[in-house]
Amino acid sequence: MPYALIATVSDQPGMLFQLTKVFVEHQVNITHIDLHTAGGVSEILFELAGGEAGLDRILEDLRKVSGVQRIEETPSLARVYGKRIIVMGGGAQVGFVAMGAIAEADRHNIRGEHISIDTIPLVGEQALAAAVRAVMRLPRVKLLVLAGAIMGGEITTAVEEVRRNGLYVISLNMAGTVPDAADLVVTDPVQAGVMAVMAVADTAKFDLMRQLKKRY
Amino acid sequence: MPYALIATVSDQPGMLFQLTKVFVEHQVNITHIDLHTAGGVSEILFELAGGEAGLDRILEDLRKVSGVQRIEETPSLARVYGKRIIVMGGGAQVGFVAMGAIAEADRHNIRGEHISIDTIPLVGEQALAAAVRAVMRLPRVKLLVLAGAIMGGEITTAVEEVRRNGLYVISLNMAGTVPDAADLVVTDPVQAGVMAVMAVADTAKFDLMRQLKKRY
Numbered sequence: 001m002p003y004a005l006i007a008t009v010s011d012q013p014g015m016l017f018q019l020t021k022v023f024v025e026h027q028v029n030i031t032h033i034d035l036h037t038a039g040g041v042s043e044i045l046f047e048l049a050g051g052e053a054g055l056d057r058i059l060e061d062l063r064k065v066s067g068v069q070r071i072e073e074t075p076s077l078a079r080v081y082g083k084r085i086i087v088m089g090g091g092a093q094v095g096f097v098a099m100g101a102i103a104e105a106d107r108h109n110i111r112g113e114h115i116s117i118d119t120i121p122l123v124g125e126q127a128l129a130a131a132v133r134a135v136m137r138l139p140r141v142k143l144l145v146l147a148g149a150i151m152g153g154e155i156t157t158a159v160e161e162v163r164r165n166g167l168y169v170i171s172l173n174m175a176g177t178v179p180d181a182a183d184l185v186v187t188d189p190v191q192a193g194v195m196a197v198m199a200v201a202d203t204a205k206f207d208l209m210r211q212l213k214k215r216y
Numbered sequence: 217m218p219y220a221l222i223a224t225v226s227d228q229p230g231m232l233f234q235l236t237k238v239f240v241e242h243q244v245n246i247t248h249i250d251l252h253t254a255g256g257v258s259e260i261l262f263e264l265a266g267g268e269a270g271l272d273r274i275l276e277d278l279r280k281v282s283g284v285q286r287i288e289e290t291p292s293l294a295r296v297y298g299k300r301i302i303v304m305g306g307g308a309q310v311g312f313v314a315m316g317a318i319a320e321a322d323r324h325n326i327r328g329e330h331i332s333i334d335t336i337p338l339v340g341e342q343a344l345a346a347a348v349r350a351v352m353r354l355p356r357v358k359l360l361v362l363a364g365a366i367m368g369g370e371i372t373t374a375v376e377e378v379r380r381n382g383l384y385v386i387s388l389n390m391a392g393t394v395p396d397a398a399d400l401v402v403t404d405p406v407q408a409g410v411m412a413v414m415a416v417a418d419t420a421k422f423d424l425m426r427q428l429k430k431r432y
Contacts, residue, residue, distance in 0.1 A: 006353065014240040016249075020233040030232060033249040034355055045353045080350045081336055091322025095315040098335065102314060106307025106337035118334040119314065120297055121322035134296045137222065137261045139250055 002031065002078050003052060007044045007062065008070040011037050016044065018065045026051045026058045032077070032139050041069070047076055077139070082114020084141045085196050088131055089148035091121035093172060093189050097147045100193025108201040115197055125154050132158035136165055142200040143168040145192055152176030170196050173215065185215040218247065218294050219268060223260045223278065224286040227253050232260065234281045242267045242274050248293070248355050257285070263292055293355070298330020300357045301412050304347055305364035307337040309388060309405050313363045316409025324417040331413055341370050348374035352381055358416040359384040361408055368392030386412050389431065401431040 009015045016035075023030055023046070032047035051058060055073075062071045085105075087097045098119050105115040122128050128146075132155060135141050144167055146159070151174060159169050159181040170192055171182035179185045184199075186192035195216075198204040225231045232251075239246055239262070248263035267274060271289075278287045301321075303313045314335050321331040338344050344362075348371060351357050360383055362375070367390060375385050375397040386408055387398035395401040400415075402408035411432075414420040 013243060014236075016246060017233065017236040017240050020230075020236060024230040024233050027229060029253075031251055031253070033232075033251070034353060035247055035249070036352075036355075037245075037247070043353070074353070075346055075350065077350060077353065080347050081354075091319045094322075095318040098314045098318060098333075099311040102311040102335055102337050103307045106310075106339075109337055110339050114336075116334060116336040117314075118332060119318055120330075120332040121318050121325055123322075123326050130291050131296050134291060134293060136252075137250060137259075137290070137293065138297075139252075 004076040006074045010067040087119040087145045093147035096189035097193040100190035104194040104197040129154040129158040150175040151178035218292045220292040222290045226283040303335040303361045309363035312405035313409040316406035320410040320413040345370040345374040366391040367394035
């Protein structure tokens with residue numbers, strides 16, 4: 001069961017080093033860290049796994065670290081925002097994919113799922129290829145939808161790379177070689193958004209893997 | 217200028233501790249970290265500031281750490297995905313806010329901005345209040361749009377908290393007390409999305425702060 005702690009600490013060198021030392025000592029696995037710094041104070045979010053049984057001792061040891069102002073338990077982002085679907089490409093088409101995905105995610109989230117739809121309208125082969133590759137470095141992403149009228153070249157290479165790393169990719173039916181590289185090709189953008197959500201929702205019966213390389 | 221490194225390391229206790237030690241020694245400020253672990257290997261993304269001049273030495277010292285398989289420079293997520301606007305609430309309205317925001321972000325991103333629109337359809341006072349509060353712990357978020365037909369109670373308290381922490385909040389014109397707590401109230405959801413993007417875009421002339429507490 002993932003859990004999370006938020007540490008308010010002085011913005012001084014080595015704070016993260018001291019705190020991670022405590023986690024090592026308690027054999028806690030850090031799955032995600034985020035830092036915000038403002039006005040001489042840093043807030044550090046730790047998403048953690050393991051060691052819950054000794055949580056009181058962990059909190060005690062963290063509070064002993066010099067420079068620590070506050071340590072609190074907080075809801076895990078994985079529980080609040082859950083799985084992420086990323087939609088990228090041209091604004092007109094990204095908008096319609098998002099509409100379909102958001103409406104469908106609503107239906108699943110009401111039944112206890114946690115699915116967020118994240119989007120970025122982008123233009124240009126290099127910018128899109130970089131964004132596709134960077135998806136692997138975003139937390140909690142399960143599926144990528146590419147929404148545009150023509151995509152190929154370096155974007156296709158990037159799609160092949162992220163698919164090898166286990167990410168599902170849905171492409172709109174478009175010009176260029178990206179549809180050939182995707183798991184699934186869908187013509188209607190609203191339908192593409194709906195299918196993207198169905199593919200990642202535990203509350204859905206749709207198995208994207210059984211649809212591999214199909215076109216709708 | 218932010219920069220980023222990606223470290224491929226053995227999934228063993230203390231890796232993060234050893235790596236952050238190197239950053240401390242070189243007086244590098246860590247602004248964001250993300251970890252993914254699969255098949256006994258962890259990929260750790262470090263978003264960094266400072267110490268660029270000694271980057272070769274930093275890379276050398278990181279590569280000396282036991283368990284490190286690869287250290288590479290990578291585009292900073294801040295450069296690829298940029299500023300984030302989060303839209304949350306009821307699916308129908310979140311969808312239309314997203315449409316407006318995505319279309320407007322497209323116009324700014326073409327001129328060199330990097331704005332992403334992230335959404336989550338959610339139901340219920342407690343779930344929404346938790347998601348509003350958790351926005352402060354997400355990286356790169358500049359503005360929150362609340363899209364629904366009625367929001368109040370604990371959600372309003374959460375809105376007041378995040379506004380005190382410097383986050384801008386736009387609310388649709390709706391029942392409940394959330395509109396009174398927001399910076400700006402907009403009736404048309406597409407317009408709310410467009411205004412949200414204008415408020416955070418450096419390429420726009422619209423100053424949200426001058427619109428404080430206005431209703432459209």
